[in-house]
Amino acid sequence: MVEIVAQAVINGLLIGGIYALVSIGVTLIFGVVKIVNFAQGEFVMIGMYITFFLATQFGLDPLVSLFVCMPVLFVLGVLIQHFLIRRVLGLNDLPQIFLTFALSLLIVNIALMLLTANYRTVHTAYSDEAFHLGGLYVPVAKLIAFGVAMLLSALLWAFLRTTDLGKAMRAASQNREVAQLMGINPNRVFAVALGIALALAGAAGSLLMPFYPAYPMVGQVFVLMAFVAVVLGTLGNVVGALIASLLMGIAESLGIQFVGADSGLIVVFLLLLVTLAVRPSGLAGGHTR
Amino acid sequence: MPISRRGLLVGAVIAVMAVLPLAVKSSFALDIFIRILLFAFIGTAWNLLGGYAKQFSLGHSAFFGLGAYTSTLMQIDLGISPWIGMLAGGVAAMLASLPIGWICFRLRGPYFTIATIATAQVLMLIFLKLRDFAWGAEGTTIPNLGNAPLMMQFDGKVPYYYVVLVLLLVALAITAWIGHSRIGYYLLALGEDQDAAEAVGIDVPRVKRDIYMISAFLTAMAGTFYVQYIYFIDPNTAFNFSISIEAALVSIVGGVGTLLGPLIGTVLLETTSALLQSWLGNLAGVQVTVYSLILMAVILWRPTGIMGYLAELRARRR
Numbered sequence: 001m002v003e004i005v006a007q008a009v010i011n012g013l014l015i016g017g018i019y020a021l022v023s024i025g026v027t028l029i030f031g032v033v034k035i036v037n038f039a040q041g042e043f044v045m046i047g048m049y050i051t052f053f054l055a056t057q058f059g060l061d062p063l064v065s066l067f068v069c070m071p072v073l074f075v076l077g078v079l080i081q082h083f084l085i086r087r088v089l090g091l092n093d094l095p096q097i098f099l100t101f102a103l104s105l106l107i108v109n110i111a112l113m114l115l116t117a118n119y120r121t122v123h124t125a126y127s128d129e130a131f132h133l134g135g136l137y138v139p140v141a142k143l144i145a146f147g148v149a150m151l152l153s154a155l156l157w158a159f160l161r162t163t164d165l166g167k168a169m170r171a172a173s174q175n176r177e178v179a180q181l182m183g184i185n186p187n188r189v190f191a192v193a194l195g196i197a198l199a200l201a202g203a204a205g206s207l208l209m210p211f212y213p214a215y216p217m218v219g220q221v222f223v224l225m226a227f228v229a230v231v232l233g234t235l236g237n238v239v240g241a242l243i244a245s246l247l248m249g250i251a252e253s254l255g256i257q258f259v260g261a262d263s264g265l266i267v268v269f270l271l272l273l274v275t276l277a278v279r280p281s282g283l284a285g286g287h288t289r
Numbered sequence: 290m291p292i293s294r295r296g297l298l299v300g301a302v303i304a305v306m307a308v309l310p311l312a313v314k315s316s317f318a319l320d321i322f323i324r325i326l327l328f329a330f331i332g333t334a335w336n337l338l339g340g341y342a343k344q345f346s347l348g349h350s351a352f353f354g355l356g357a358y359t360s361t362l363m364q365i366d367l368g369i370s371p372w373i374g375m376l377a378g379g380v381a382a383m384l385a386s387l388p389i390g391w392i393c394f395r396l397r398g399p400y401f402t403i404a405t406i407a408t409a410q411v412l413m414l415i416f417l418k419l420r421d422f423a424w425g426a427e428g429t430t431i432p433n434l435g436n437a438p439l440m441m442q443f444d445g446k447v448p449y450y451y452v453v454l455v456l457l458l459v460a461l462a463i464t465a466w467i468g469h470s471r472i473g474y475y476l477l478a479l480g481e482d483q484d485a486a487e488a489v490g491i492d493v494p495r496v497k498r499d500i501y502m503i504s505a506f507l508t509a510m511a512g513t514f515y516v517q518y519i520y521f522i523d524p525n526t527a528f529n530f531s532i533s534i535e536a537a538l539v540s541i542v543g544g545v546g547t548l549l550g551p552l553i554g555t556v557l558l559e560t561t562s563a564l565l566q567s568w569l570g571n572l573a574g575v576q577v578t579v580y581s582l583i584l585m586a587v588i589l590w591r592p593t594g595i596m597g598y599l600a601e602l603r604a605r606r607r
Contacts, residue, residue, distance in 0.1 A: 036399035087589055093398045095588045097345055098541060102588065105534070105581035112574030216574075224410070227403045231396070262417065269411045276392050276404060 003135050008257040009250050014142040016249020017149035021204040022222045023229035023241040024153060025197030031173035031236030032193035035085055035096055039104035040226060041219025043073055043198045045111065047205020048120075048214035055122040055209070062122060062209040063144065073202030077194035085194065086187065104219070111216035119213035127210045145207035152203055153242055156196065160238065169193055173236060224265070225252075228272040306454055310447045319446040323518065325559045326453040327511060331532065332539035332551030333460040334507035337467065339537060340545035342500050343480035344394070347533045348405030349508050351389065351412045352382035354527035356509025357516040358416065358423060361431060364440070371441040375513040382509035383502045390501045394494065397483070406533070413528035428523020431516060441517045449518050456514065457552070460507050464548055467500075476500060480546065508536070531577075538580060542587050544596025553595050558583065 022040055029037045047069045054060040054068060084103065088095040129140040160166040171179040172189045180186055204222070205214075212218075226241075229248050233240025248268050255267030306326075313319060331349065339345050359381045360374025369377075393404040417426050436444040443449060467473045475496045479486040487493045516522045535558075543554025561583070562576045569575055591598050 036403070038399075084585075084589075091592070093343060093345060094541065094545065095592050097399045097402055098537070098584060099588050101347075102581045102584040105577055106585065109574035109576075109578040109581065113572065113578065117573065224407070227400075228407070231400060231403070260418070262414065266411060266414045266418075269407045269414075272404070272407055273392050273411070276395050 008253045012250035012253025014146045016246035017146035018204050019225045019249055020242045020245035021149050021200045023226040023245045024238055025200040026226045027230045027241040029197045032169050033190045038101040041223030042104050042107040043201035044205045044222050045219040047202035048209055051206045051209040052120045052214050062206050066206040069202035069206045070199040073198040074195040077198030078191045081191045081194040108216050119215050121213045122209045124210045141210040310450050321563045323450050325555050326457050329552040329555040330457040330460050331511045331536045334504045335536035336540045336551050337500050338504040340540055341476040345402050346405040347402050348409035349536045350528045350532040351409040352505040352508035353512035353532050355382045356512030357527040360513040361522050371517050375510050378509040378513050379506035382505040386501045386505035390498050394497055413524050416524040431520045544594030547596040550596045
């Protein structure tokens with residue numbers, strides 16, 4: 001029994017690292033640009049397909065594709081900020097919610113047209129490898145994904161703490177007007193925030209590919225997880241989103257283990273709804289009615 | 290005399306819709322008309338909450354599904370007519386909207402939207418699990434009784450057309466009435482600025498709760514109608530996310546917070562979708578790709594939708 005629980009916790013923690021990459025992106029955009037990006041999961045999907053094609057066409061290892069995916073998605077993020085999101089800033093909820101929602105629908109359905117709904121997988125040398133720790137089983141591909149996810153999260157944290165641009169982003173998220181008065185160019189800061197958030201989603205895509213199939217709707221799972229994590233971890237809070245993501249990975253995994261294979265999402269959503277009912281401001285206080 | 294002219298226009302539109310099945314005999318075309326009226330009805334229900342109160346739900350499939358399951362369970366397990374089941378489903382959805390609203394209204398803006406998505410997904414997942422009580426993932430066909438108007442089953446599509454037309458007219462009448470009543474002004478105020486509305490003494494949580502209940506009731510009626518029309522129910526049909534999306538989409542494209550916006554939006558989107566289908570066949574993804582491009586164009590260039598554009602044209606002509 002203890003072993004089953006421990007195994008479920010390990011599985012959940014490892015996938016939680018991937019959720020963290022997506023959630024941190026969502027919370028970064030929300031914190032800095034004050035927009036909820038409904039399309040964040042679709043950038044994971046784009047990252048997965050890029051990784052898939054690099055692997056099948058050029059034999060590139062998914063871990064190497066990371067260095068292609070992240071810059072490509074960074075540029076895509078800057079473009080999306082410049083051509084789409086910039087135009088709805090300062091408007092009311094409707095355009096702010098439904099612009100990225102429309103973008104999400106658009107990307108999914110273009111992918112459906114061009115790539116069909118078929119599952120695509122990449123098999124690497126380490127896809128089936130695993131460490132055995134006592135009776136516990138630690139898949140190598142997931143461990144690598146988790147390690148890289150934590151490394152990227154730490155790098156982002158250091159970037160936000162120590163660099164001028166990072167400090168400018170934190171300042172813009174705390175008070176946009178004052179930041180602007182201090183000479184921070186909001187458009188540049190917003191573009192970098194979008195770029196980083198999408199690059200993280202792209203990284204999640206590459207890291208997933210050795211053990212997770214790509215298909216056009218794959219982003220939905222991750223974006224819903226990310227939304228829950230971002231609410232639980234207090235909106236706009238990077239460390240909160242990280243911790244909440246890991247906890248949710250574990251909650252989902254325990255749900256799958258003890259309630260049933262398709263119950264992971266129920267457990268996570270119930271967690272969200274219960275949290276909203278008892279602590280509407282999230283685990284650390286924040287933006288509510 | 291703007292009021293009587295408007296009344297005339299509404300009368301003419303209703304008259305055209307009432308005689309349409311006499312002129313159009315093709316079952317394919319009737320099916321499209323029924324879809325248009327159905328989604329106009331759902332969109333009109335959504336518009337009460339999303340358009341007037343500016344609470345953008347993407348979880349209305351929860352109520353659609355509850356309506357569909359309530360009437361189907363009553364019909365199959367107890368032999369009760371779906372006409373009664375439709376009202377029971379409405380009541381069930383209305384009751385469900387109380388706890389759902391209690392939780393979701395704690396969040397504002399986009400996070401309200403996300404919470405509504407989550408509740409609808411939870412309901413779908415629960416119905417997927419309910420194998421003994423509600424057929425689980427396989428769903429069930431609804432017994433075909435032939436021409437049984439008392440059981441909401443008809444020969445041919447024309448009677449279905451009139452049923453959903455009446456539903457739509459009822460929803461439009463409710464919307465028109467609310468638009469001119471005290472609650473309508475409360476909704477407008479809280480849609481503009483919740484804090485300001487609260488500051489002038491409007492009981493914002495209560496107004497939101499009431500309009501959510503009405504919106505949920507109507508959406509559930511659509512669910513009952515739909516499963517009676519297609520004779521089949523499963524969680525993926527009844528709680529499909531695309532229902533929530535289309536409810537919002539038709540209202541936004543037509544113009545949120547306007548009486549006829551959802552109807553006009555549905556006519557545009559469903560006609561486009563039907564044309565695309567006749568040109569390209571059932572190519573996966575085409576329909577929603579076009580929908581999302583239209584939605585994006587509306588948001589970027591005409592956030593007030595078609596109705597807002599028409600109002601602008603009229604103002605320019607004066």
